Amino acid sequence: MTVRVKVCGTTSVHDAVLSAGAGADALGFIFAPVSKRLVSAQVAREAGLSVGPSVARIGVFLEQGLDEVLRTAEAARVSAVQLHGPLSSLYVRQVAAYYPVLRVLRPADLAAEAGMWRDEPGVTLMLDAPEPGGGVPLDWAALREVFPRGAWLAGGLGPANVAAAMQALSPAGVDAVSRLEARPGVKDPALVRDFVQAARSS
Numbered sequence: 001m002t003v004r005v006k007v008c009g010t011t012s013v014h015d016a017v018l019s020a021g022a023g024a025d026a027l028g029f030i031f032a033p034v035s036k037r038l039v040s041a042q043v044a045r046e047a048g049l050s051v052g053p054s055v056a057r058i059g060v061f062l063e064q065g066l067d068e069v070l071r072t073a074e075a076a077r078v079s080a081v082q083l084h085g086p087l088s089s090l091y092v093r094q095v096a097a098y099y100p101v102l103r104v105l106r107p108a109d110l111a112a113e114a115g116m117w118r119d120e121p122g123v124t125l126m127l128d129a130p131e132p133g134g135g136v137p138l139d140w141a142a143l144r145e146v147f148p149r150g151a152w153l154a155g156g157l158g159p160a161n162v163a164a165a166m167q168a169l170s171p172a173g174v175d176a177v178s179r180l181e182a183r184p185g186v187k188d189p190a191l192v193r194d195f196v197q198a199a200r201s202s
């Protein structure tokens with residue numbers, strides 16, 4: 001199976017074109033106000049239009065109201081939504097009625113929540129570190145037995161470690177932000193290129 005590669009934290013048309021040119025399958029746009037990579041719906045929309053429809057555009061949210069999520073996703077014309085934080089299953093299903101959802105769980109949530117989303121149409125799991133965007137890798141060896149089939153992996157991934165992470169857990173997709181930046185919100189072209197290449201050749 002070909003792994004999907006997402007480059008998150010896109011804040012400009014320039015960086016969208018850069019990541020798509022490097023071969024990313026998906027771009028992430030972070031709409032959580034707490035983020036150092038916060039982007040407006042308008043810039044995300046322009047950035048998404050600049051890369052064409054073959055590149056997925058994923059709106060990233062952290063514990064935000066349903067109305068805010070749906071309105072922002074619509075304004076930004078994203079193709080999928082990524083949901084972080086403690087959320088009810090009803091809320092996740094309500095978003096999934098409108099958009100494909102990447103539901104982000106921490107390792108500590110797996111036992112309680114992973115089973116809930118198995119075979120749920122429109123919901124794909126992603127495993128991430130407790131602090132989203134913190135650049136801290138998960139303990140892949142400890143997750144080997146429990147990593148959900150078909151899930152994506154995030155958390156401190158970058159060019160130097162993505163191959164090892166993929167070898168350990170065989171995720172369906174990989175996602176990274178802080179290890180691909182020159183500074184928060186600004187991509188380093190070489191790191192983005194090397195990350196995509198390393199994921200593709202693993």
Ligand SMILES: O=C(O)c1ccccc1N[C@@H]1O[C@H](COP(=O)(O)O)[C@@H](O)[C@H]1O
Pocket residue numbers: 008009028030032034035036037060061062084128129131132133134135136154155156157175176177178179
């Ligand atoms: O990056 C952020 O600022 C952020 C804020 C709020 C929710 C999610 C955020 N980023 C997500 O964090 C993971 C991995 O980040 P890293 O590679 O460990 O820095 C990824 O899913 C981003 O989409």
